[in-house]
Amino acid sequence: MKTSKIRALTAVLLAASVFLLTSCNSSKGGTATSGQTVSAPAVTGTDPIGSGEIDIKYTDFDKDTEVSTDAEEIKLSDSGSSSVSDNVKIDGNVITVTVGGSYIISGSLSDGRIVVNCGENEKVRLCLAGVSISCSDNPPIEVLSADKVMLLLVDGTSNYVKDADEGYVDSDDDSDGQSGRANAAIFSASALTVNGSGSLTVESSYNDGIKTKKTLKIIGGEITVKAVGNALKGKNAVAVSGGTVTLTSDGNGIRSTEADDSTKGYVMISGGSVNITTAKHGISSEQYVIISGGTVDITTTGTEVSTDSSSSSDAFGGRPGGFGPGFDGGSGLSKIKSKGIKAGKAVSVIGGKLTVNSTGHAISSDGTVNISGDETYLELHAESTAVRANSKGIKAEGDLVISGGTVIVGYSYEGLESKSGAVAISGGSVKITASDDGINASGNSTGSIQISGGSLFVNASGDGLDSNGNIYISGGVTCVAGPTSSGDGALDCGDNNNYISVTGGVLVAYGSVGMAEYPSADYSTQCSIGTNLTVSQGTLVSLCDSDGKVVAAFVAEKNFQNVVISTSEITVGQTYTLSTGGSIDKGDTSDPVYTSGSVSGGTTAATFKIESVVTGSGGSGFGPGGNPGGNPGGRPGRH
Numbered sequence: 314m315k316t317s318k319i320r321a322l323t324a325v326l327l328a329a330s331v332f333l334l335t336s337c338n339s340s341k342g343g344t345a346t347s348g349q350t351v352s353a354p355a356v357t358g359t360d361p362i363g364s365g366e367i368d369i370k371y372t373d374f375d376k377d378t379e380v381s382t383d384a385e386e387i388k389l390s391d392s393g394s395s396s397v398s399d400n401v402k403i404d405g406n407v408i409t410v411t412v413g414g415s416y417i418i419s420g421s422l423s424d425g426r427i428v429v430n431c432g433e434n435e436k437v438r439l440c441l442a443g444v445s446i447s448c449s450d451n452p453p454i455e456v457l458s459a460d461k462v463m464l465l466l467v468d469g470t471s472n473y474v475k476d477a478d479e480g481y482v483d484s485d486d487d488s489d490g491q492s493g494r495a496n497a498a499i500f501s502a503s504a505l506t507v508n509g510s511g512s513l514t515v516e517s518s519y520n521d522g523i524k525t526k527k528t529l530k531i532i533g534g535e536i537t538v539k540a541v542g543n544a545l546k547g548k549n550a551v552a553v554s555g556g557t558v559t560l561t562s563d564g565n566g567i568r569s570t571e572a573d574d575s576t577k578g579y580v581m582i583s584g585g586s587v588n589i590t591t592a593k594h595g596i597s598s599e600q601y602v603i604i605s606g607g608t609v610d611i612t613t614t615g616t617e618v619s620t621d622s623s624s625s626s627d628a629f630g631g632r633p634g635g636f637g638p639g640f641d642g643g644s645g646l647s648k649i650k651s652k653g654i655k656a657g658k659a660v661s662v663i664g665g666k667l668t669v670n671s672t673g674h675a676i677s678s679d680g681t682v683n684i685s686g687d688e689t690y691l692e693l694h695a696e697s698t699a700v701r702a703n704s705k706g707i708k709a710e711g712d713l714v715i716s717g718g719t720v721i722v723g724y725s726y727e728g729l730e731s732k733s734g735a736v737a738i739s740g741g742s743v744k745i746t747a748s749d750d751g752i753n754a755s756g757n758s759t760g761s762i763q764i765s766g767g768s769l770f771v772n773a774s775g776d777g778l779d780s781n782g783n784i785y786i787s788g789g790v791t792c793v794a795g796p797t798s799s800g801d802g803a804l805d806c807g808d809n810n811n812y813i814s815v816t817g818g819v820l821v822a823y824g825s826v827g828m829a830e831y832p833s834a835d836y837s838t839q840c841s842i843g844t845n846l847t848v849s850q851g852t853l854v855s856l857c858d859s860d861g862k863v864v865a866a867f868v869a870e871k872n873f874q875n876v877v878i879s880t881s882e883i884t885v886g887q888t889y890t891l892s893t894g895g896s897i898d899k900g901d902t903s904d905p906v907y908t909s910g911s912v913s914g915g916t917t918a919a920t921f922k923i924e925s926v927v928t929g930s931g932g933s934g935f936g937p938g939g940n941p942g943g944n945p946g947g948r949p950g951r952h
Contacts, residue, residue: 353785362661381415389420421445442467449477456501466509466534478518497524508532572599615651646703649673672697689718737763749775758809770905776805788818792905794870795824802828826874841879844930866907
């Protein structure tokens with residue numbers, strides 16, 4: 314977001330006076346040969362994460378849900394638990410499994426526990442067949458030593474595990490800097506798998522629900538976890554491929570913490586149904602979050618303000634709003650810690666259905682974000698009703714790449730943002746509603762917005778497409794319903810000799826006239842038209858050729874005073890008519906712009922004789938009002 318927004322009204326008045334005295338150029342940009350072809354910078358993160366070295370492996374041990382006929386039986390009881398197996402040690406209400414194998418467990422303990430402590434190369438299957446365990450001073454289920462452990466939820470059974478809130482001690486756990494503390498109702502020092510078709514309910518009043526110091530896999534079953542800490546936590550990874558998982562937590566819903574090994578520290582969801590309600594992050598990983606299938610529904614409720622937003626380097630920048638501690642520099646809005654999905658290196662959504670309702674950013678990555686896949690569906694809402702928040706639909710520190718699927722940002726302060734890279738859309742369907750900028754490449758002048766395919770609709774109260782670098786449009790269908798305020802524009806490139814390049818695709822951008830910008834004739838090869846006109850919300854606006862064929866038409870989402878249209882159907886030497894009102898014979902379209910059909914009725918608003926790459930009504934240049942934001946040297950804007 315550009316920091317000098319406070320100068321917007323001054324810039325409008327200055328630019329208007331300049332226009333009265335000079336012929337205003339229609340766009341920012343350098344002095345290159347008119348119509349030259351330019352290439353958008355390469356982006357990273359275009360290859361989806363989720364295969365190769367960090368792809369999860371599901372072994373036969375993980376997938377086997379049959380209760381072995383030679384499983385050794387353990388019966389739990391406060392009056393005296395029992396087992397005939399020599400591999401099971403019973404000391405009061407503490408039952409310890411000492412040798413690998415399968416064990417079928419039933420019964421209840423009101424204050425007891427099950428412990429696995431066997432050889433580091435041994436595998437253990439705990440078949441829970443109607444178990445209820447509570448423990449006041451230790452994890453009710455704890456794995457001290459084993460190669461792998463499975464909790465098999467036996468078909469038709471319900472199982473319940475609950476700890477107490479005073480905490481518990483175990484000398485073998487030194488995780489999270491808490492030497493000597495085990496801090497989960499189900500705690501494992503080994504890899505842990507949950508599978509089966511029964512149910513498991515876990516309640517932790519002390520800290521985490523289910524935690525492993527290695528990898529946690531959930532393959533099947535109905536798992537419900539309520540925790541004051543993290544609901545699910547795996548240091549190396551948490552992977553969900555099936556089952557129904559319902560998580561409620563005061564911490565994170567799902568958390569992975571390994572930061573040093575690049576093949577670990579990730580959360581992967583490839584199937585099943587995951588429903589998360591949390592006061593912190595829904596899914597949080599030090600490295601990667603990968604969603605390739607299943608259904609994921611996340612709600613975050615936290616309103617704690619991030620401490621790094623307490624100071625502002627530009628107290629007078631940004632959109633109008635309050636100032637003071639806890640506010641994001643320049644925006645006048647709080648940065649809320651709670652995120653729907655948060656990753657240290659990358660978020661990759663390559664399949665499945667994801668719905669996020671978050672008080673903070675819906676998706677946030679300190680690296681890249683990649684969204685792809687024909688069947689991928691995301692619906693994101695980033696809004697806090699308790700605190701005025703600078704919440705983004707998707708925020709990436711690096712490149713944000715969308716190449717397929719459906720992405721709906723139903724509400725946000727800003728829809729899509731790259732802090733230091735590019736926002737690149739090459740496919741899919743993207744719809745954004747934002748109270749400030751729709752798409753923002755907010756880094757330095759090397760950041761960019763790149764649209765080469767797909768369908769994009771932006772409804773923004775601030776800038777529609779806002780890049781501190783260049784904007785490249787080479788394909789797809791782009792429709793921007795921009796601001797009604799004079800301090801913003803539907804299109805906004807940077808101020809350091811930056812430009813808007815249109816070489817293909819369909820572009821319709823409309824909004825207020827005060828800061829309007831147009832494609833650069835120097836860096837565009839596809840013709841564009843633009844003009845100032847007053848149009849009311851709900852009005853059909855159509856550009857037709859001399860035969861009355863629709864080149865581009867749309868229904869205004871809001872009142873506007875300026876419009877830019879570019880398509881490959883606009884050619885030099887031809888005349889086009891821009892009309893308002895009437896009706897179009899074309900039915901509903903999945904794109905935000907009609908590019909065929911014919912219009913009945915309506916009133917002619919402007920005519921265009923195309924003589925150059927960028928044309929205003931009545932011929933080359935622009936009609937009355939020109940481009941107040943395009944004065945030589947560039948207009949002041951927000952960074």
